[in-house]
Amino acid sequence: MxxxxxxxxxxxxxxxKLGEMFANQEDPPLIDIFxxxx
Structure with a gap:
């Protein structure tokens, strides 16, 4: 378990981590969400 x-x-x-990397490349506000x- x-x-x-x-x-x-x-x-x-x-x-x-993947999401953070993606957010850094795409759209700064997404970083805040992550x-x-x-």
Missing amino acids: RDELMAIERKLYNLY QLLA
């Missing part, structure tokens, strides 16, 4: 949680957290973190989600 714990390993599953860690895997999910890692996926969420990777998604967050930081609010963090």
Whole structure:
């Protein structure tokens, strides 16, 4: 169970990082949204 949680957290973190990278390239206001989600 714990390993599953860690895997999910890692996926969420990777998604967050991808989203942050994408936001930096596309549209600055999106960065604020991703930081609010963090």
